Amino acid sequence: MVDLTGRPAGPRRAVAEAEVAVSQEALSAIIDGATPKGDVLAAAELAGVMAAKRAPELIPLCHPVALTDLLVRASPDRAAASVRIHAEAAAFASSGVEMEALTAAAIAALTVCDMVADRELAAAVRDLRLVSSSGGEMGEWRRADERPAEGRVPPGARAAGRVARGSHGPGPAGGKRRSP
């Protein structure tokens, strides 16, 4: 692992996203709660939260970090025939939390695939990626081709299935851009 000895701790935050492409049929079942395995979105969100805490066990050279915030939202998107995963991680640490956010998004996405697997095996994860990252030597980073996160997951879109923080401010605002 990269040696962090002597590197000061500071606030770190990262956002990752993914889309799970599913059929309109499967999407209907997800929205209606008509899948035999139960509430797909709640399961995906919880699985993502739990996986993020174990990112250092899964990613070989990822440093252990005590997460102070972890939020995963899974939202159906009719127009795109997909479930959108939004994962956000934060810590006060000397290493970043990018892998925690990405692991949360990855496992949340795979959980959606698992929950509809009786219906279709073709569900696929598109564009699992870091969207923004702040803190540390790298400063503020935002993916060049991303619209601001607020526009992507309308706040309050799905109240019932929320798994995490009761109220949270808007996502990480623009800040300075660094070309990727």
Added chain:
Amino acid sequence: MVDLTGRPAGPRRAVAEAEVAVSQEALSAIIDGATPKGDVLAAAELAGVMAAKRAPELIPLCHPVALTDLLVRASPDRAAASVRIHAEAAAFASSGVEMEALTAAAIAALTVCDMVADRELAAAVRDLRLVSSSGGEMGEWRRADERPAEGRVPPGARAAGRVARGSHGPGPAGGKRRSP
């Protein structure tokens, strides 16, 4: 979880794939072994193998299964500016091993992202998906738009970094198709 009581065990096999889009620079560093964190492909392959064994801990309703085979290969693809992940899982079981193959591919892909993160945060996982699955009630399934697996990862393409089985026959042959 789906109740498997009384369902007979049989040979199960699944193949998943993913592409990690990286810059040409990062790809050169990966190929040359010039990344500060060490051999990216070997780390990705090992991380994938280890994660597959823990899929039932990560995916909430995934059944525990004793894997008899697990092979992960990570291969650089210059033309596509990406690292291709190929993951294959097998077991003699009453449930499928699709989630094991997908988890292996996901964590191997994220490990590539982590190993180049000092250089670029923009690495992204494209098209994490099941490619084929065999065994069980569902029989043989192959993703409609996939070329046969053999053509994708040329055997012997990278000998040094292989992490798994010494010799293995060709991947799951075509068989009957089932539309996804």
Added chain:
Amino acid sequence: MVDLTGRPAGPRRAVAEAEVAVSQEALSAIIDGATPKGDVLAAAELAGVMAAKRAPELIPLCHPVALTDLLVRASPDRAAASVRIHAEAAAFASSGVEMEALTAAAIAALTVCDMVADRELAAAVRDLRLVSSSGGEMGEWRRADERPAEGRVPPGARAAGRVARGSHGPGPAGGKRRSP
């Protein structure tokens, strides 16, 4: 661990239950989904399922077993001011699955406590216990003072939050009793 070498495998099933005593206020918040941390019952059910798969990691001398079924239900009970946890585990194995069912019930119950902890720390788990067990040398066992399981958790009582099997037959029927 007890040596199971040479002991034949067979169908094993166990049911455990627990009650989490909460205030009427907290119970209202649970039922209305008005807790800041999200859907309490869905989280408890999922946490129970996931914990059961790790029972052999937690209970020192518990044998590893490949669960074929795991069902956890969390149901609010107004009259008793509690959340009832019902956990059921099954496997085809040479050891029992009692600890898996008990671990599922315990962690599901503690998850309820955690989800309402912002509101009250006094939530307590009452009577975490094995209700029935079948298979193996011990044969059929049922706790002496228990009414049949069917009467406890009315089927269909809570459709939306179900996390596990789509449809399942009645619980383990009475069978012969063995005094505990």
Added chain:
Amino acid sequence: MVDLTGRPAGPRRAVAEAEVAVSQEALSAIIDGATPKGDVLAAAELAGVMAAKRAPELIPLCHPVALTDLLVRASPDRAAASVRIHAEAAAFASSGVEMEALTAAAIAALTVCDMVADRELAAAVRDLRLVSSSGGEMGEWRRADERPAEGRVPPGARAAGRVARGSHGPGPAGGKRRSP
């Protein structure tokens, strides 16, 4: 998870307890070390300590925290025909350690059940509950109906089986009460 960003860290401590109701026969075997699986109390104490460290893996929305103290004691109680579990957790953190103490008590209690399961399946966990908690915004909290912890587990009652700290001061003193 609840967002702890910006919340100051401070000393946190929590105590949980549980009783495992067993037959007088099983209790004798526990006290005499005559159970086939070995020293029940030592195993229960160790299992509790180890489980507490994994509470954030088990309880979905529980924050990771670096425990600075973890003590589990299992004491036979002839009069009550039970084994009493006392678990205490501490950390310097921005979240509480209630779930760590409760998880320790729960798994210690289930380990007792497992260790006597060859003899009786009827062992049951009664009243798994938080007894006190200090630190954080909530300040000092103590369960209304509890006698002080010191009176419950007489110090020095069982020297041989102690698993944790060599010497420790008296348990969390009374402090101000807050009705639950």
Added chain:
Amino acid sequence: MVDLTGRPAGPRRAVAEAEVAVSQEALSAIIDGATPKGDVLAAAELAGVMAAKRAPELIPLCHPVALTDLLVRASPDRAAASVRIHAEAAAFASSGVEMEALTAAAIAALTVCDMVADRELAAAVRDLRLVSSSGGEMGEWRRADERPAEGRVPPGARAAGRVARGSHGPGPAGGKRRSP
């Protein structure tokens, strides 16, 4: 991992041993139960049993296997100024259980080191090794320079601290030797 597909399952058993060199002072403290952290031998035995179940999580290419037997004994040896670790694993499987036995011995040995670390940091593990292995294509294997296991750990030497099986026959008998 080596592909086990199609390889028949059968009874597998392996024995591993290690010695932990400690000072006579530390050994006295271990024997007298006078270490501040508690019963060293019981903790080592339990830690070894629990670690063996997780060998496939720790050793990258180790197959998951459902252990049917796991026995760890830690015995003080005055003459050699050491604690002897004896670990035995068994399963009905298509892969061996050598790594399970070795992992049990390794973690039991390190637990001894940890339990006396307040007193001395110089405790060291000598000769962590496989002693015998049976089952599978390799047949019976026994380390050339080992005396029979029975002579090493006198049965009944330490009754109180035993953690595993109530009664077990003599260790793996000689069988045919294969030079290593």
Added chain:
Amino acid sequence: MVDLTGRPAGPRRAVAEAEVAVSQEALSAIIDGATPKGDVLAAAELAGVMAAKRAPELIPLCHPVALTDLLVRASPDRAAASVRIHAEAAAFASSGVEMEALTAAAIAALTVCDMVADRELAAAVRDLRLVSSSGGEMGEWRRADERPAEGRVPPGARAAGRVARGSHGPGPAGGKRRSP
């Protein structure tokens, strides 16, 4: 666990080493990358790094600690017919990181055994031990009979297989000695 409450955090570092005795044949296969399971040294190094992060899960009374550095090197030694394992752990913490370094060395060593097990079962771990430790009340400690660490693993000896930090200064310098 030892109560660390109130003990100040500070820089902690520990180095552990082990030798794995293998045949000259197996050593040749390791050096040439001719083992069927792949790159032995890279796998051992990664497995050691990952295991160190889980030391508190494996060693019962080991405190959780957020490692800031973890470096494992596996180097073939022709003259000694062995693979040398060097593991180094660091953290800013109130407890030591000795067990993390030892666990890394132990699992790296066992991984070497596993990777050559198809060829020989006689591979054995010799002298798994702490070499030095610094920080905390104990101050600087170095094993009496050890030559300085720098002389043992020549820097740059194996560039390709390095798994961890890109550049790191010399190992922990001599400092004052404390007899073990």
